[in-house]
Amino acid sequence: MKQWKKKFIEFMIKKKILKFGNFTLKCNRKSPYFFNMALFHTGKDLYTLGTFYAQALVNLNIKFDLLFGIAYKGIPIVISTVIALKKIYNINIKYSFNRKEIKKYGEKGNTVGSKLHGNIVIIDDILTAGTAIKNTLKFLLNKKKKISNILVALDRKEFGNKNSFAKNDIEKKYSCKISSIINIDDITNYLKSKKIMKEKLKILLKYREKYILNKIN
Incomplete structure (x- = not known):
C-alpha cells in the first residue's frame, strides 16, 4: 500500500471518521464499518482532508479545469x-457546487461558484x-458538460443496482472514470497489518463476501 493511502486511513480512524461496529447504510445494508465525513468540522481537519484529495488528483494524473462538489458533504x-x-x-483551480433547490431570486440558478467549463472533476x-453521483452526472450531462473524473475518498466496492460493482455500472453507463483515495481493499490490507484489529478484519471479510463479486484471499 502506498504510504499516503496508509496515512489517510490512519487519519480517518484517528478522527473517528472510519468506525467499526454495526451500522445501517443509506441503502439499508447492514455494515460492520461506517465512513462519516460529516464529522470533519474544524479548519485544521478540513485542510488536512483537502491535502489528501489534492494529492490524489496530482498523483493519479487526473485532468481537471474545475472541481464540482456534490451538496452537501x-x-x-x-x-x-x-x-x-x-x-x-500552486495550482489555482476554480470550483462549483450544486444547490439542493433552485434559487429563484438574486443571481438565481442551481449552482454556486464558477461557471461550469472544461474538464470537470x-x-x-x-x-x-x-x-448521489448518478444524479449529479445526469445534472451535468444535461448541461452538456465534460466530466473528466469522479474522485471520492472511499470506494466501498459493493454491488450497485445490478449484479456488478456500482463503480463499473457508472463508468459503463456514463463513460466517466471513478477514482478514490482508498477503497475497501486498502482498509482490509491495513487491518491485516494490525494484530489488535484481527476480529474486525474477520467480520469485515465476511461482509465483503456478500457484497463484492470476488472473495478476498
Missing part, C-alpha cells in the same frame, strides 16, 4: 481541496450504491 471537501491545491502545488465523500 462535497461542498466543504471541494473548497478545502482547491485551497490545498493552491497552497501545496466531481468531488464526493464515498461510493456505495452511487445514487
Whole structure:
C-alpha cells in the first residue's frame, strides 16, 4: 500500500471518521464499518482532508479545469481541496457546487461558484450504491458538460443496482472514470497489518463476501 493511502486511513480512524461496529447504510445494508465525513468540522481537519484529495488528483494524473462538489458533504471537501491545491502545488483551480433547490431570486440558478467549463472533476465523500453521483452526472450531462473524473475518498466496492460493482455500472453507463483515495481493499490490507484489529478484519471479510463479486484471499 502506498504510504499516503496508509496515512489517510490512519487519519480517518484517528478522527473517528472510519468506525467499526454495526451500522445501517443509506441503502439499508447492514455494515460492520461506517465512513462519516460529516464529522470533519474544524479548519485544521478540513485542510488536512483537502491535502489528501489534492494529492490524489496530482498523483493519479487526473485532468481537471474545475472541481464540482456534490451538496452537501462535497461542498466543504471541494473548497478545502482547491485551497490545498493552491497552497501545496500552486495550482489555482476554480470550483462549483450544486444547490439542493433552485434559487429563484438574486443571481438565481442551481449552482454556486464558477461557471461550469472544461474538464470537470466531481468531488464526493464515498461510493456505495452511487445514487448521489448518478444524479449529479445526469445534472451535468444535461448541461452538456465534460466530466473528466469522479474522485471520492472511499470506494466501498459493493454491488450497485445490478449484479456488478456500482463503480463499473457508472463508468459503463456514463463513460466517466471513478477514482478514490482508498477503497475497501486498502482498509482490509491495513487491518491485516494490525494484530489488535484481527476480529474486525474477520467480520469485515465476511461482509465483503456478500457484497463484492470476488472473495478476498
